[in-house]
Amino acid sequence: MPKTSKRVNKTPASPIRKLVPYAEAAKKRGIKVFHLNIGQPDIETPKTGVKALQEADLGVIAYSHSAGMISYREKLTEFYKRYDVDISTEEMIVANGGSEALLFAILSCADAGDEIIVPEPFYANYNGFARSLDIDIVPITAKIENGFALPPIEAFEEKITNKTKAILICNPSNPTGYMYSVEELKKLKEIVQKHDLFLIADEVYRDFCYEGEQHTSVLAIDGMEEYAVMVDSISKRYSACGARMGVVVSRNKNLISEAMKLAQARLSPSTLAQILGEALIETPQSYFTEVTKEYDNRRKTVINRLQNMEGVICPNPKGAFYTFVKFPIDNSDKFCQWLLEKFSYKGSTVMMAPGTGFYDTEGLGKQEARIAYVLNTNDLNNAMDCLEEALKVYPGRSTSKNLEFNTI
């Protein structure tokens, strides 16, 4: 039998997927599972976009330009001005999802054997992409005790080698909800300028900011022109995850012209999703105000409940719709499985994403889990009731003594 490639063999499976059979079994036993494990919002996609797609003249669903329809790219240049980002239609490639945008970015920056530095915990799929392309992710650990702030500049400098080609950040962060400050972005600028690296910023959660915080794009930082590569998507902004519509943007002309060869090889982004995306740009501000208010309520609900559970450490995330939490437990993979396999409270249980899948450093994240607050506040409260009860009865609950043991 022919053998599959080593690179796909070493590509990690989705850390969340292995729990799916347990969730399915729980549901078969009649248990309601609160899905806090994935970033699939329950918010409606704005009608403006859906209507445009439904009314479009789809006589021949033809290829678009490999970089995206010019009408959509023109609208995007207007759109990004709202975020102090001034770019032209030639400085972007419309992609089949933020995922493809990220693929184009990292393939254009790094060869097989090259390294990309990423603050951990990070979005697990970065590792999926990187490993399958023989790129090494070099993690720099952000600490829960610091609310997952950017590690100090020295930590980056220690990790930079002649194989380092880029730093990759997610801002606001999936999975921690952390929002980088302008000062932190300027520190990153110094590093990439000094060492001639690309700074790839995944900004798909830019619209979800709380407590009056303002998101700053890497493209809005002076002096970043040749270094910054921004990855964006309509998935979260408009709750249109299934449309698969993203974009990669850079003022580095060489990067865009090289990435265009990849875009041409796959011919075209989705014409359907572009029609949707173009119309969605007209979404009124009131939609975002309402959606952000709703998420903020959810955030407060979850954070408040978690911070009041004994032994739980939950930072105060200012962006995205995740929080990364430390539990007084032996092992979050076991705990998350146990929640689905052995536990229920009032006929319900909770599915979370175990923390280990978000760290590249072996052994980290064993007491942590990511919670996506993508359900309504009533469901979230019920989910938190489950979690609170579960922590009381979970056999692997740590006392302060065995907690210490577990961290050896």
Place this chain on the structure above:
Amino acid sequence: MPKTSKRVNKTPASPIRKLVPYAEAAKKRGIKVFHLNIGQPDIETPKTGVKALQEADLGVIAYSHSAGMISYREKLTEFYKRYDVDISTEEMIVANGGSEALLFAILSCADAGDEIIVPEPFYANYNGFARSLDIDIVPITAKIENGFALPPIEAFEEKITNKTKAILICNPSNPTGYMYSVEELKKLKEIVQKHDLFLIADEVYRDFCYEGEQHTSVLAIDGMEEYAVMVDSISKRYSACGARMGVVVSRNKNLISEAMKLAQARLSPSTLAQILGEALIETPQSYFTEVTKEYDNRRKTVINRLQNMEGVICPNPKGAFYTFVKFPIDNSDKFCQWLLEKFSYKGSTVMMAPGTGFYDTEGLGKQEARIAYVLNTNDLNNAMDCLEEALKVYPGRSTSKNLEFNTI
């Protein structure tokens, strides 16, 4: 300034794209350009599919399963039975276009430095994908004199090394229109069995067969179970190129389970395109009968005209909607550019894809070009008038003597 990766640097730009500025300039001068250069059909996408999409309840456009919606995969298993292909929903991954399906296939088969053997001339984007992934395409030349039939088995065996991981064919072929016979597929089976290779078959043109020929899928060949990987797409079948909906199918369970890691990393195929694709499966047979008849008329028109031009060699393609033609000229890149830059006949000219872009072997294809017969017969006749006139006046026209010189 940070440097882009070597692998993207060596990725070839689309061989067709470099002519685009000349076509645009010609149009600005008021010249009508007959586009025979790309496989974008003018046929309408069946209304059944478009209606289903436009009437779908798109409340939340959510992620689907990473392998595709189960309802769509179930329909696909039924669909492929029409082609004597018996597969389960677990043996396929729905992808964002045939392009992504191909990406999953080759990443799962070949590591950096590995080789994939491809009969040339071949679809130029195979090289785009392969080079960006550090996979070497090893060409085996099919000859225009043989109508681009499969090269002899010995030619394959000569090229196989310990780095060879797969053979990749396109059947029916883009760019030649050649259809592999069952005997040829069985020969390929012998080779892949003997040398433990994957056989990747791009079958996106399966529905376009002429002169009573029947297409045979690699998945319909007994004994191919562990070896065959089929790549398919709705783009050409239903003239829905812009939907970006494809599928990778294999009975090799390991290959599919490894490729699933790539599918999970990019989360989901397009939900919109899946709704379209699922409904399109109900397209009545009469649609295909009509469309094939239309293409057959176009094919006959083009072939007949070309075969009657002095010095032109045009095989008789039995599938897809391309023909690969040899002209009595010095250099097809120059000729194709000259057609756009210097020539017009009755206010019109022709855009073709130069042959060199479809060969990996340096120096081949210099007198050849690909013609996509995707226009109506009237336009095609006018385009052939242009071409016939052009060949009379083109300064690089070869006499039999300098023809010989040009092939040295």
